[in-house]
Amino acid sequence: MIAASARAELDALAGGRYVRAxxxxxxxxxxxxxxxxxxxxAGERFDAVGEAELEALLSGEPWAHPKPGLIPAFFEGYRNxxxxxxxxxxxxxxxxxxxxxxxxxxxxxxxxxxxxxxHRIGVTEDEHGDGRYAMTWDELREIAxxxxxxxSHTASHCGVADIATEADARRELVxxxxxxxxxxxxQVRCFTWLWGTPYGHDERTDAALRAAGYRLVLSATKLQRIxxx
Amino acid sequence: xxxxxxxxADLDAAVRDCRTRDRNEEGIPTFLVLExxxxxxxxxxxxxxxxxxxxxxxxxxxxxxxxxxxTLADVATVLEVLGMHHFDPGPQRR
Numbered sequence: 001m002i003a004a005s006a007r008a009e010l011d012a013l014a015g016g017r018y019v020r021a022x023x024x025x026x027x028x029x030x031x032x033x034x035x036x037x038x039x040x041x042a043g044e045r046f047d048a049v050g051e052a053e054l055e056a057l058l059s060g061e062p063w064a065h066p067k068p069g070l071i072p073a074f075f076e077g078y079r080n081x082x083x084x085x086x087x088x089x090x091x092x093x094x095x096x097x098x099x100x101x102x103x104x105x106x107x108x109x110x111x112x113x114x115x116x117x118x119h120r121i122g123v124t125e126d127e128h129g130d131g132r133y134a135m136t137w138d139e140l141r142e143i144a145x146x147x148x149x150x151x152s153h154t155a156s157h158c159g160v161a162d163i164a165t166e167a168d169a170r171r172e173l174v175x176x177x178x179x180x181x182x183x184x185x186x187q188v189r190c191f192t193w194l195w196g197t198p199y200g201h202d203e204r205t206d207a208a209l210r211a212a213g214y215r216l217v218l219s220a221t222k223l224q225r226i227x228x229x
Numbered sequence: 230x231x232x233x234x235x236x237x238a239d240l241d242a243a244v245r246d247c248r249t250r251d252r253n254e255e256g257i258p259t260f261l262v263l264e265x266x267x268x269x270x271x272x273x274x275x276x277x278x279x280x281x282x283x284x285x286x287x288x289x290x291x292x293x294x295x296x297x298x299x300t301l302a303d304v305a306t307v308l309e310v311l312g313m314h315h316f317d318p319g320p321q322r323r
Contacts, residue, residue, distance in 0.1 A: 005301070005304070006289060006293075006296055006297070006299040006303070006304050007296065007297065008262075008264070009262045009285075009304055009308075010282055010285050010286050010289065010296065011282070012262035012263065012264065012270075013260065013262055013278060013281045013282040013285050014278055014279055014281070014282025014283070015272035015273065015274060015278060015282070016272060016273035016274055016275045016277075016278035017262055017263040017264075017270045017272065017273065017278075018260045018261060018262045018263060018278070018281070019260070019261050019263065020258065020259075020260060020261075020312070020316055020317075021258070021259050021260070021261050021312075022256040022257065022258045022259075022312075022317060023252075023256065023257045023258075023259065024256045024257075025252060025253050025254065026253050026254050027254075028254060031254060035256075038256065038317075042317070057263055057270070058263055058265045058270055059265075059268075059270075060270055060271035062273065063273075071261070072256070122252075122253035124253070124254065196305070197301075198301070199266070200266075201301075218261070219261075220259075220301070220305040220308075221259075221261065221262065221301065221304050221305050221308055222261050222262045222263065222264050223261045223262075223263055223264070224264045224265070224266060225264070225265040225266060225267065226266050227266055227267055
């Protein structure tokens with residue numbers, strides 16, 4: 001039960017403290033036309049939100065753009081997000097948030113489908129016939145270099161309840177952040193649990209998130225700036 | 230807000246629609262509230278925000294029986310229902 005939090009979230013909405021988001025997973029080529037219409041429409045009605053804009057909003061600065069902000073979020077680091085969604089996003093003038101379980105990117109192509117199934121990562125058909133479902137690090141690096149936001153979604157796509165030991169926390173929170181930072185050459189500050197659990201749900205994993213150096217948590221219902229360690 | 234912010238008459242159908250969407254391939258619109266755990270985020274009152282807050286309160290009450298007894302899943306569902314009906318119904322539902 002999260003009665004107090006529910007009240008806080010209703011108050012935040014009423015107080016204008018919110019952004020819009022659209023949460024995507026797979027973006028297969030056979031649905032490209034539909035996605036193009038939707039992102040084009042979104043680009044006409046909304047402005048992009050990067051980490052700097054988000055920090056400004058969290059600091060209480062007024063939204064500095066003519067249209068409301070929108071976060072198109074792409075979960076899991078799918079290859080079809082790079083192939084299909086990225087060009088459409090950019091044509092629409094939007095900035096994507098790519099929320100990536102690093103072990104999926106690191107899994108050899110021949111084991112990606114099995115890894116995905118084992119770790120609750122939904123897959124579609126093998127669009128290219130080569131067994132690769134995840135982006136490569138080169139593709140993810142290009143996404144970050146083009147100004148989109150890349151964030152951690154743990155290493156193995158796990159939830160709060162899967163963190164039983166300090167070693168689990170180190171692997172899923174610390175190592176996934178380090179892996180992203182080392183590959184992308186930039187700081188990673190935002191984190192998302194499987195199932196979108198917010199910060200404040202479990203003191204033990206909250207402390208691990210702080211210790212790992214994250215400052216933002218994107219959950220199913222909110223974007224939180226968390227205290228530093 | 231893109232669409233007329235009238236309350237949803239058939240909330241059960243809206244929730245059913247929300248819960249049966251193909252999340253693997255279909256974008257799910259929602260609202261994310263902003264929270265700073267060091268300093269409160271200042272309010273930016275607006276007609277839209279007041280309307281969303283009032284609708285969320287009403288939907289959560291209808292869904293959970295009482296907003297004070299709502300679960301995280303209830304809140305997430307209400308934010309998605311608001312997203313679908315008052316911000317982006319999706320290309321096939323316009």
